[in-house]
Amino acid sequence: MNLILLFKEDFISSNQVTLNDFRRDHIIIILKAKEGDTLCVGVCDGLMGEGRVVRISDEGVILDIVLHQPPPKALALTLIMPLPRPHVLKRTLQCASSLGIKKIIILNFNRVEKSLWNSSALKPAAIKEQLVLGLQQAKDTMMPEVIIKRSFKIFVEDELPGLIKGSLAVVAHPGQGGQIPHKVKGPLTLLIGPEGGIIDAELQAIKNVGFQTIDLGPRILKVESVLPYLLGSLSLTS
Numbered sequence: 001m002n003l004i005l006l007f008k009e010d011f012i013s014s015n016q017v018t019l020n021d022f023r024r025d026h027i028i029i030i031l032k033a034k035e036g037d038t039l040c041v042g043v044c045d046g047l048m049g050e051g052r053v054v055r056i057s058d059e060g061v062i063l064d065i066v067l068h069q070p071p072p073k074a075l076a077l078t079l080i081m082p083l084p085r086p087h088v089l090k091r092t093l094q095c096a097s098s099l100g101i102k103k104i105i106i107l108n109f110n111r112v113e114k115s116l117w118n119s120s121a122l123k124p125a126a127i128k129e130q131l132v133l134g135l136q137q138a139k140d141t142m143m144p145e146v147i148i149k150r151s152f153k154i155f156v157e158d159e160l161p162g163l164i165k166g167s168l169a170v171v172a173h174p175g176q177g178g179q180i181p182h183k184v185k186g187p188l189t190l191l192i193g194p195e196g197g198i199i200d201a202e203l204q205a206i207k208n209v210g211f212q213t214i215d216l217g218p219r220i221l222k223v224e225s226v227l228p229y230l231l232g233s234l235s236l237t238s
Contacts, residue, residue, distance in 0.1 A: 020060030075100035097134025111196035
């Protein structure tokens, strides 16, 4: 945890917060902070700054905070991804959040197991937990938006054309040719298929609305590996 993310409910005055959850434990056990120490803090969807430890007790840690620094610039990328298994979803959400992706769409595909839609990992609180972990890792405060779409056909036909307007839209799919765009000016919409692959009908529907295919090479990568691999291979410029 490189930044302690604060929320409105943490404030006991305009410039003071009290923490009595896992953040308190992290401050005491991991950071080994003492009264008078200064920690890096940030308010969710707001500014970053410093928090001075005023008091440590069984009831919580009290910090005096000063906020003066904007968070890092968001990545100009919209991620459309399949619903993977819960442990993969958690890691992918953390990864996307830490990389600065602010819009994540979880989409149903033919090869997504139907039982996965009943997973507790899809509950809003569970999703928020992973996003917060990513923000705290990256020293960011701007909470990503996560949208869940269970109907592939309705989403692709009715919503996707408007969503990708003004952006370069690419879908990672093996054996389709197309090189990774090493330098992208402006926004990018990146679609990643499920580990079993995108079936032909789905791929054609995606291409019909304006997506270009890119081939990552002969290796078949997991969902959680594709994202950092792609972002490490291209350069996004505003």
